[in-house]
Amino acid sequence: MTNILETRSLNKEFGAVIAAKDLNVKVAKGEIVGVIGSNGAGKTTFINMVTGYLKPTRGEILFNGKSILGHSPRAITRAGMARSFQVAQLFPEMSVIDNLVVALAAAESPRPSFLSPLRSDARIARAEEILTEFGVVNYRNSTVTAVPQGARKLVDIAMALIGNPQMLLLDEPTSGVSMDEKTGLMDTVMNAVRQHGVTVLFVEHDMDVVERYVSRVLAFYSGEIIADGKPSAVLADERVRDLVTGHRPTQKKGNGAS
Amino acid sequence: MRFDKTEISLAAVAIACVLFGFVSPGWLIFLMTIAFAKALVVQGVVMQMRSGLVSFGQGLFYCIGGYTVGMGGQFFGIHDAIAALALGVLVAIVVAMILGLLLTRYRDIFFAMLSLAFSMILFGILVKSQSLGSTDGFNVHNWTVFGWAPEVGAGSQQTVFTMTVLSGLVIAVLIHRYTKAGIGVICEAIRENEVRVEYLGLSPRWVLYGNYVAAASVSALGGGLTALATGHVDPEMAYWTTSGEFIFIALLGGLGHVAAPFIAAIVFSVVRTYAIEFVPHTWQMILGFTLLGVIVFLPKGLWSLVSREKSGERA
Ligand SMILES: Nc1ncnc2c1ncn2[C@@H]1O[C@H](COP(=O)(O)OP(=O)(O)O)[C@@H](O)[C@H]1O
Ligand SMILES: [Mg+2]
Numbered sequence: 001m002t003n004i005l006e007t008r009s010l011n012k013e014f015g016a017v018i019a020a021k022d023l024n025v026k027v028a029k030g031e032i033v034g035v036i037g038s039n040g041a042g043k044t045t046f047i048n049m050v051t052g053y054l055k056p057t058r059g060e061i062l063f064n065g066k067s068i069l070g071h072s073p074r075a076i077t078r079a080g081m082a083r084s085f086q087v088a089q090l091f092p093e094m095s096v097i098d099n100l101v102v103a104l105a106a107a108e109s110p111r112p113s114f115l116s117p118l119r120s121d122a123r124i125a126r127a128e129e130i131l132t133e134f135g136v137v138n139y140r141n142s143t144v145t146a147v148p149q150g151a152r153k154l155v156d157i158a159m160a161l162i163g164n165p166q167m168l169l170l171d172e173p174t175s176g177v178s179m180d181e182k183t184g185l186m187d188t189v190m191n192a193v194r195q196h197g198v199t200v201l202f203v204e205h206d207m208d209v210v211e212r213y214v215s216r217v218l219a220f221y222s223g224e225i226i227a228d229g230k231p232s233a234v235l236a237d238e239r240v241r242d243l244v245t246g247h248r249p250t251q252k253k254g255n256g257a258s
Numbered sequence: 259m260r261f262d263k264t265e266i267s268l269a270a271v272a273i274a275c276v277l278f279g280f281v282s283p284g285w286l287i288f289l290m291t292i293a294f295a296k297a298l299v300v301q302g303v304v305m306q307m308r309s310g311l312v313s314f315g316q317g318l319f320y321c322i323g324g325y326t327v328g329m330g331g332q333f334f335g336i337h338d339a340i341a342a343l344a345l346g347v348l349v350a351i352v353v354a355m356i357l358g359l360l361l362t363r364y365r366d367i368f369f370a371m372l373s374l375a376f377s378m379i380l381f382g383i384l385v386k387s388q389s390l391g392s393t394d395g396f397n398v399h400n401w402t403v404f405g406w407a408p409e410v411g412a413g414s415q416q417t418v419f420t421m422t423v424l425s426g427l428v429i430a431v432l433i434h435r436y437t438k439a440g441i442g443v444i445c446e447a448i449r450e451n452e453v454r455v456e457y458l459g460l461s462p463r464w465v466l467y468g469n470y471v472a473a474a475s476v477s478a479l480g481g482g483l484t485a486l487a488t489g490h491v492d493p494e495m496a497y498w499t500t501s502g503e504f505i506f507i508a509l510l511g512g513l514g515h516v517a518a519p520f521i522a523a524i525v526f527s528v529v530r531t532y533a534i535e536f537v538p539h540t541w542q543m544i545l546g547f548t549l550l551g552v553i554v555f556l557p558k559g560l561w562s563l564v565s566r567e568k569s570g571e572r573a
Binding site (some may be wrong): 051053072074075077078080081082089090091092093094098101103105106107109110111112113114115116117118121159160162 | 296399432435438439441442443444446447450451453454455456457458459460461464465474494
């Protein structure tokens with residue numbers, strides 16, 4: 001069983017909008033796969049379906065060879081597939097460290113305790129280690145709403161990694177982060193990921209960032225995968241140049257965070 | 259077992275209250291007993307508010323606690339007050355375990371209205387039950403504590419007061435720990451971002467279910483103590499205005515501290531008592547203005563008056 005993730009003819013329709021059309025994706029264990037595609041191409045929809053947040057209209061999803069179709073996000077998380085979000089999903093009124101402590105407790109047991117304190121010394125120490133690893137330990141006691149976007153994205157990813165997932169899906173980890181912070185952020189994330197030996201699929205608009213980390217790229221366009229292969233090959237592909245990377249002047253579009 | 263500063267302060271206040279009970283006039287003891295018993299019901303409302311849910315029907319469990327104590331004594335020969343209270347809590351737990359299966363699927367206004375619906379169903383059933391006195395309700399049988407029968411009147415009032423303060427203390431310590439334990443913090447996390455909780459591999463629904471049942475048991479205890487204190491139960495306990503009063507007190511106190519509902523309940527009782535006495539026809543208006551004032555000037559409740567200095571330093 002070498003494929004950790006496999007989707008078979010995955011389809012998703014929102015009324016008349018086809019957000020996913022016959023997606024057949026195979027990801028091998030240990031691979032680092034990049035996903036590119038303009039806004040509205042269906043990248044987030046793909047992640048939402050694979051992690052159980054959206055139910056596909058048709059198709060099959062296998063994780064480690066077993067169907068996870070129709071499973072809840074929590075069951076899929078517990079099975080070893082974690083994700084981060086395009087807009088960091090944190091507990092906004094809690095401190096950064098409390099966010100991690102909640103994630104640590106959740107990873108230990110699906111049943112929360114009724115009387116023993118959540119903020120144990122051991123969990124706080126571990127949370128500080130993780131924040132240090134991700135370079136955001138100075139925000140330890142800040143409320144999430146008072147923390148800059150880039151740091152929030154890192155906390156979001158750190159929380160996803162806490163359950164020791166086998167596979168991690170990152171939805172635009174560098175969106176909302178300034179140009180010069182992007183590589184730093186991705187280096188931090190990728191170092192952490194390599195240490196855990198996690199299979200990664202990440203959505204990214206910046207081609208330089210993509211080429212730097214991945215061995216393979218999937219190009220999405222209008223709900224379809226129009227190219228799949230080595231970064232150099234995919235980026236050289238005619239249709240990808242036309243429809244995704246927009247190297248023709250008429251196709252050039254700004255990448256807003258959506 | 260170790261006790262933290264809050265717990266020791268709560269114990270000190272509780273002991274002071276009990277001692278105060280021996281020297282204070284009967285009407286004041288009665289007012290405080292009712293206030294503290296209601297505060298326990300309010301604790302159940304507050305527990306759910308922390309998870310982002312507003313129960314508009316907590317009167318259901320208040321009523322269940324009260325009627326179980328009343329019926330236990332009248333029809334089943336359970337005259338021991340503590341056994342009757344325990345039975346009330348048990349019945350509330352069973353009912354909450356059933357209703358919770360449905361209720362925890364709902365959020366926001368849907369949860370509020372559905373919880374209201376269940377309490378109104380109980381109200382309707384009780385009003386139709388002739389053997390339970392219909393709208394008049396019925397009196398609670400004289401009761402004993404560990405075989406000892408306090409003299410009817412002042413003696414039993416004194417005893418209920420002491421029992422209320424002591425159970426209030428135990429519940430307050432438990433809730434104080436509960437709030438900081440896994441379930442309490444995760445309830446807050448659900449209020450802030452349910453999707454993230456789900457993606458941490460937890461079931462928000464089962465956490466809310468546990469919280470709902472726990473809240474019901476605390477509220478039922480408050481109902482049972484109220485029945486012992488007033489010596490009477492009636493269907494009004496499950497009526498929506500009663501539940502509204504609990505929300506009122508919850509907002510008055512705020513979610514900042516486990517002591518807040520107790521303080522708010524006393525303030526509420528005092529305001530209401532004096533309002534009824536001095537402006538008998540417009541006392542609801544006075545309560546309305548009180549709530550308006552709290553929401554506008556103290557959105558985090560009366561407790562923010564106490565905690566203002568501390569948070570002021572950090573800000
Ligand atoms: N919940 C939804 N309801 C309706 N349409 C949606 C929903 N989610 C996504 N879509 C549509 O599906 C298409 C793909 O969206 P998305 O997966 O978010 O794209 P991407 O992440 O590649 O920017 C878009 O046309 C979007 O408008
Ligand atoms: Mg997207």
